[in-house]
Amino acid sequence: MGAPKQKWTPEEEAALKAGVVKHGAGKWRTILKDPEFSRILHLRSNVDLKDKWRNMSVTASGWGSREKARIALKKSKRIAKNDDNPMTASAVTQNVDDEIVDGKPLAVSDEPLQIAGSKKSVSRLDNLILEAIVKLKEPAGSNKTAIATYIEDQYWPPPDFKRLLSGKLKFLTSSGKLIKVKRKYRIAPSTASSEGRNSEVFLPEGKLREPPKFESEKVKPLTKPQVDAELARMRNMTAQEAAAAAARAVVEAEIAIAEAEEASKEAEAAEADAEAAQAFAEAAMLTLKNRNATKLMLRA
DNA sequence: TTAGGGTTACAG
DNA sequence: CTGTAACCCTAA
Numbered sequence: 001m002g003a004p005k006q007k008w009t010p011e012e013e014a015a016l017k018a019g020v021v022k023h024g025a026g027k028w029r030t031i032l033k034d035p036e037f038s039r040i041l042h043l044r045s046n047v048d049l050k051d052k053w054r055n056m057s058v059t060a061s062g063w064g065s066r067e068k069a070r071i072a073l074k075k076s077k078r079i080a081k082n083d084d085n086p087m088t089a090s091a092v093t094q095n096v097d098d099e100i101v102d103g104k105p106l107a108v109s110d111e112p113l114q115i116a117g118s119k120k121s122v123s124r125l126d127n128l129i130l131e132a133i134v135k136l137k138e139p140a141g142s143n144k145t146a147i148a149t150y151i152e153d154q155y156w157p158p159p160d161f162k163r164l165l166s167g168k169l170k171f172l173t174s175s176g177k178l179i180k181v182k183r184k185y186r187i188a189p190s191t192a193s194s195e196g197r198n199s200e201v202f203l204p205e206g207k208l209r210e211p212p213k214f215e216s217e218k219v220k221p222l223t224k225p226q227v228d229a230e231l232a233r234m235r236n237m238t239a240q241e242a243a244a245a246a247a248r249a250v251v252e253a254e255i256a257i258a259e260a261e262e263a264s265k266e267a268e269a270a271e272a273d274a275e276a277a278q279a280f281a282e283a284a285m286l287t288l289k290n291r292n293a294t295k296l297m298l299r300a
Numbered sequence: 301t302t303a304g305g306g307t308t309a310c311a312g
Numbered sequence: 313c314t315g316t317a318a319c320c321c322t323a324a
Contacts, residue, residue, distance in 0.1 A: 005309060005318050029301065048319080050302065055317055 006043070008052055015040040016049055016056075025053060129168060130177070133187055141184030144169060 008016075019031030019041075028046035031037055041049070132150040136142045142150075148165055169185060172178040179186045 007318080026302070046301070050304095051318065051320095054304085 011040050012044065013052070013056070016052060019049075020053065028053075129165070129172065130187060133178075133185060138184070141179075141181055141186035143184050147185065 015037040016031070019034060019037045022036075023030045023034065028049040031049060032041055032044070032046050044052075128151055129147060132147045133142050136146055136150055138146070144166065147169070151165070169178065169180075173180045173185070177187075
């Protein structure tokens with residue numbers, strides 16, 4: 001890996017990423033002005049931010065110069081008119097609504113924000129569980145198997161999912177997010193105000209309304225070559241496969257995070273895995289979204 | 301101001 | 313020498 005002039009520190013990179021999440025890719029000046037990041041980025045210009053973001057995107061998504069060359073060579077795919085699909089992170093901000101994927105509609109929320117948790121890294125498996133309960137709309141609450149079933153055929157959880165679900169349910173109950181009544185679970189009053197008939201609670205499409213706080217803690221580099229490889233392969237899948245893979249990735253990330261939370265207080269390896277899984281899940285969802293976007297465009 | 305092409309500095 | 317990351321130039 002190359003070498004620098006004024007090399008970017010991990011803190012700066014983290015600030016940039018957080019800034020992009022908060023203001024969107026492309027709003028470099030805005031990010032720079034944000035007091036949250038200006039302290040760290042005051043040595044950088046908006047152009048620097050842009051360039052750095054480009055560099056990170058390139059190394060994270062593409063492969064290297066080899067893949068780049070190959071991509072350039074095989075511009076002639078089956079059906080013409082299909083330009084090379086730029087899966088740049090700058091396309092993140094404006095997402096086309098993903099309604100229909102080729103075959104079946106897959107109910108996947110792209111960015112399930114946390115609802116009641118106030119901790120920094122509350123597992124999103126929590127939200128998955130809450131979502132299941134809400135969607136099931138059982139007046140008396142839902143039991144464990146119902147929740148498990150919902151999640152299982154909505155996503156594609158790994159084998160040991162049930163075990164973790166049990167643990168999670170217990171934890172959520174004891175922490176007051178869920179109320180357990182006769183083996184059935186309901187949303188705790190303060191957690192979700194919607195009990196009756198709000199069917200679309202968890203889908204903040206488009207813009208994030210609650211910008212995550214910037215944590216300069218242990219921000220992981222978050223990209224492994226392995227992830228890139230998987231991602232690259234995903235682009236050649238069918239829509240169904242990609243959707244399934246993405247959904248599965250999301251759940252796996254939840255599991256990994258849950259494991260990291262439960263199995264330890266600060267297990268470093270588990271935490272790293274969780275971060276990596278989550279990063280992959282996000283990237284996977286992004287790829288899926290872009291796929292759908294281009295598909296819709298071609299269709300129109 | 302930004303996106304993108306181009307250039308330079310440095311590590312391997 | 314080659315690849316990469318930081319930096320520069322410029323059209324829109």
